[in-house]
Amino acid sequence: TITLADSALTAGETTTVSFTFNEPVTGFDASDIVCTSGTLSAPTANTERTVWTATFTPTANVNVATNTIRVNLAGVSDDAGNAGTGSANSANYSVHTTRLTATITLADSALTAGETTTVTFRFNGPVNGLDTSDIVCTSGTLSAPTANAARTVWTATFTPTADANVPTNVIRVNLAGVTNEAGNAGTGSASSANYSVHTTRPTVSITLTDSALSAGESTTVTFTFNEPANNFDARDIVCPNGRLSALTENDERTVWTAT
Incomplete structure (x- = not known):
């Protein structure tokens, strides 16, 4: 008779297999x-040669519900020389x-304000067991993930941090915190592709070279953006008691000037 100490083997497990014969055997x-x-x-x-044991190590990365261990008794004989x-x-x-x-994808990988x-x-x-404690995301926050009926696809909403300019980010899942139906935890982690967060809104400071204008004068107005x-363009600007020339910008488009 052949028995396994554990008949439902998962990742990382082994089990003892016992072969119990009705009398001492050789070969x-x-x-x-x-x-x-x-x-x-x-x-x-064992000493009597009636019980033999071995260690069974399951194949990695398989899901097979039906298996047996078989002994060919013709290769075994008792002390009288009788083969099975x-x-x-x-x-x-x-x-x-x-x-x-796991694979992780973002519907939009270039997030703005x-x-x-x-x-x-x-x-x-x-x-089972996927929640926000298993997930690390940068430059934003993630809602609690929710699963489809099969629990193979989970979704969450990512909200980027305000006033951030970060071109390099990933979302990472710690797979050790998640288990499959067999109870196997994952190992390592899975990461998304890169996404960018640019949520800084523009600000501007406006300066006039001359702030006390009289007849016949003009002055340079400088718009410095962050x-x-x-x-x-001129449609974005209101200036009372005068008119402004067309705007020109520097190479970086951070400083614009007009007369």
């Missing part, structure tokens, strides 16, 4: 044994050693 070795979804160490016997006939099989055991993997985006966490199988500015 029993790995060549007499067929096992699926794993490997077996060389069997070792046929074979003996263990009861079924399962091997679920697939570890979690006032925007949010949906973040999708897609796993290679149903998962970052490069686009689409700045």
